[in-house]
Amino acid sequence: xxxxxxxxxxxxxxxxxxxxxxxxxxxxxxxxxxxxxxxxxxxxxxxxxxxxxxxxxxxxxxxxxxxxxxxxxxxxxxxxxxxxxxxxxxxxxxxxxxxxxxxxxxxxxxxxxxxxxxxxxxxxxxxxxxxxxxxxxxxxxxx
Amino acid sequence: xxxxxxxxxxxxxxxxxxxxxxxxxxxxxxxxxxxxxxxxxxxxxxxxxxxxxxxxxxxxxxxxxxxxxxxxxxxxxxxxxxxxxxxxxxxxxxxxxxxxxxxxxxxxxxxxxxxxxxxxxxxxxxxxxxxxxxxxxxxxxxxxxxxxxxxxxxxxxxxxxxxxxxxxxxxxxxxxxxxxxxxxxxxxxxxxxxxxxxxxxxxxxxxxxxxxxxxxxxxxxxxxxxxxxxxxxxxxxxxxxxxxxxxxxxxxxxxxxxxxxxxxxxxxxxxxxxxxxxxxxxxxxxxxxxxxxxxxxxxxxxxxxxxxxxxxxxxxxxxxxxxxxxxxxxxxxxxxxxxxxxxxxxxxxxxxxxxxxxxxxxxxxxxxxxxxxxxxxxxxxxxxxxxxxxxxxxxxxxxxxxxxxxxxxxxxxxxxxxxxxxxxxxxxxxxxxxxxxxxxxxxxxxxxxxxxxxxxxxxxxxxxxxxxxxxxxxxxxxxxxxxxxxxxxxxxxxxxxxxxxxxxxxxxxxxxxxxxxxxxxxxxxxxxxxxxxxxxxxxxxxxxxxxxxxxxxxxxxxxxxxxxxxxxxxxxxxxxxxxxxxxxxxxxxxxxxxxxxxxxxxxxxxxxxxxxxxxxxxxxxxxxxxxxxxxxxxxxxxxxxxxxxxxxx
Numbered sequence: 001x002x003x004x005x006x007x008x009x010x011x012x013x014x015x016x017x018x019x020x021x022x023x024x025x026x027x028x029x030x031x032x033x034x035x036x037x038x039x040x041x042x043x044x045x046x047x048x049x050x051x052x053x054x055x056x057x058x059x060x061x062x063x064x065x066x067x068x069x070x071x072x073x074x075x076x077x078x079x080x081x082x083x084x085x086x087x088x089x090x091x092x093x094x095x096x097x098x099x100x101x102x103x104x105x106x107x108x109x110x111x112x113x114x115x116x117x118x119x120x121x122x123x124x125x126x127x128x129x130x131x132x133x134x135x136x137x138x139x140x141x142x143x
Numbered sequence: 144x145x146x147x148x149x150x151x152x153x154x155x156x157x158x159x160x161x162x163x164x165x166x167x168x169x170x171x172x173x174x175x176x177x178x179x180x181x182x183x184x185x186x187x188x189x190x191x192x193x194x195x196x197x198x199x200x201x202x203x204x205x206x207x208x209x210x211x212x213x214x215x216x217x218x219x220x221x222x223x224x225x226x227x228x229x230x231x232x233x234x235x236x237x238x239x240x241x242x243x244x245x246x247x248x249x250x251x252x253x254x255x256x257x258x259x260x261x262x263x264x265x266x267x268x269x270x271x272x273x274x275x276x277x278x279x280x281x282x283x284x285x286x287x288x289x290x291x292x293x294x295x296x297x298x299x300x301x302x303x304x305x306x307x308x309x310x311x312x313x314x315x316x317x318x319x320x321x322x323x324x325x326x327x328x329x330x331x332x333x334x335x336x337x338x339x340x341x342x343x344x345x346x347x348x349x350x351x352x353x354x355x356x357x358x359x360x361x362x363x364x365x366x367x368x369x370x371x372x373x374x375x376x377x378x379x380x381x382x383x384x385x386x387x388x389x390x391x392x393x394x395x396x397x398x399x400x401x402x403x404x405x406x407x408x409x410x411x412x413x414x415x416x417x418x419x420x421x422x423x424x425x426x427x428x429x430x431x432x433x434x435x436x437x438x439x440x441x442x443x444x445x446x447x448x449x450x451x452x453x454x455x456x457x458x459x460x461x462x463x464x465x466x467x468x469x470x471x472x473x474x475x476x477x478x479x480x481x482x483x484x485x486x487x488x489x490x491x492x493x494x495x496x497x498x499x500x501x502x503x504x505x506x507x508x509x510x511x512x513x514x515x516x517x518x519x520x521x522x523x524x525x526x527x528x529x530x531x532x533x534x535x536x537x538x539x540x541x542x543x544x545x546x547x548x549x550x551x552x553x554x555x556x557x558x559x560x561x562x563x564x565x566x567x568x569x570x571x572x573x574x575x576x577x578x579x580x581x582x583x584x585x586x587x588x589x590x591x592x593x594x595x596x597x598x599x600x601x602x603x604x605x606x607x608x609x610x611x612x613x614x615x616x617x618x619x620x621x622x623x624x625x626x627x628x629x630x631x632x633x634x635x636x637x638x639x640x641x642x643x644x645x646x647x648x649x650x651x652x653x654x655x656x657x658x659x660x661x662x663x664x665x666x667x668x669x670x671x672x673x674x675x676x677x678x679x680x681x682x683x684x685x686x687x688x689x690x691x692x693x694x695x696x697x698x699x700x701x702x703x704x705x706x707x708x709x710x711x712x713x714x715x716x717x718x719x720x721x722x723x724x725x726x727x728x729x730x731x732x733x734x735x736x737x738x739x740x741x742x743x744x745x746x747x748x749x750x751x752x753x754x755x756x757x758x759x760x761x762x763x764x765x766x767x768x769x770x771x772x773x774x775x776x777x778x779x780x781x782x783x784x785x786x787x788x789x790x791x792x
Binding site for chain 2: 017020035037041044079083110
């Protein structure tokens, strides 16, 4: 059986989650490996959400928010942008392959972009294969 | 231990086609704390709702999970259902298996597997949910309408007639909008001014309307029911309280500016009213073309003004208002067709844009209603070109909806006012509207020639200087057409205002790729937006004709009324709170919050959150180093549990 990755999505309510709904309303098909958690704003995302997902065996994590400047809460995604950039560095420092974590700005009207990003990201994760670096069993074995 | 009920909706075949719904319900019943799991064809219907309510009572459920469409669709519906059955509304969880699963796959294996993972995540999260109590707030009963075109005018009048106080804010020095530029309106050919100017006057006279022309909204704060709005009154350099509208100043003024109202076909004075029927009938000085502002001397207007109304010292002023709801009706622009060089607009004087032609027909326009071209001649042959920049993947994909009809109207008016031959170059004639097809048939009878084909190029005639050649393929005969004409009329794409994205940001409205404002739901909530209490009407949402714009304006007024006619309303309880025991006093939350909701209590040495100001984004919770801030309904524990559940399958 081919490798079917588990991908966690975290999407803000106003832009990316609505964009994902629009992809559905317009019946744009994309791979079903992504499971989306809805938060009100990308700024709500605590890096621990992402670390935890990788520990639990996520093969990739995709974060979506409003385009910078278009945040429903004015400046939330600007904070998120900085925090997630640091998060990415930490993940890579901890040994994670760079391609496994991605942040995308997808607006409520960009259903097609959402579908394209998921398509592309899923293909990329499949290419990378199962994520082993941060998975808890792996860490425990090493310890 | 909680007692969870899971309700899986088939949504007819919308979900059931690509997810095995009964298998999903069976799977649910194996999950921890789930005491009942059912599937049903339409969970949102009355029997579906009753099923949930009965199960809450019968099985003493304390959590409900509805596995159905997007929470943006029916979260509200199901919250009401469980609340009615005695359960706190925040104990509901929606699993979106329609928009984000069944509609985006054709593979039932994949679909079912993903739905199971999502449901598992929801069960994990649901176990940690807490009941929350909604905040009840006072509602301000006034409304602000932004944009004084026909949409804004209509909405303002409707609201004012119900007794509500309305602020109508318009950035130009007069209300009226594009409709005030038109001569006749299709398909009835009634004169635009005759139906619009009485409404403009009604706005001015209405005791409940505060008309704020030459104003722009500069800041929007607050939330539904309680918006705090700052409005910038641009300096007019004329004191309108003193001015008695004699307009002696406009006669003497030597300054010349471009007459925007006449689409730049002529010049106007620096001190001016845009058109004779403008409301208010009081002039403003266009600083960029005023001789005094440019050269430091003149002040002729000041000399002739008997009422000492001219005030060169005037500056922009700011007014703050409070309203309960807002209607945004900021209208549209026509696309600038100059970049489409193949049509020669701006290069050949014989090429006109649609709004310029409207002004030529208008008796109050630059030619007093005569069709004379820039060279002073009457055209002998006229080509009207449809779909310029619209229905065009290289420019704007959308159909502008009104161009077919106004092009037919132009043909009629050209026939009425000139002896010219009139040609329509069209792709399709779209005449879907009451009386529109009949109007089309009437124009065919009027000896207007229709050529089905998109024009490739407008060029100068080499044989007859000054004439133009319109080149196109007639797709009915399959022949290439080269038609000599004197005048070319372009029907450009209707596009959002150049500042629509800024306006969107100001009011927190999403825009589509071109800048049209997005409605909350394309069918069921076309006037509401994702920002509660803010509604949209007219072409700022998408191109539409006058009847549809007026209907939307009435609808938006009614929507606004549903808010401002209440004295109190409930707000989402999903705000943030500080646990003082673990607050370290770093004040990160105070620094990052865009709404100023957290403040620092120096006495206690901890942060506190003003719930009335909190919008529930959760930013503060994420910057809190000690996790002392709890984002209600999206706590760390709840989100982490959901992630755990999602990753298990």
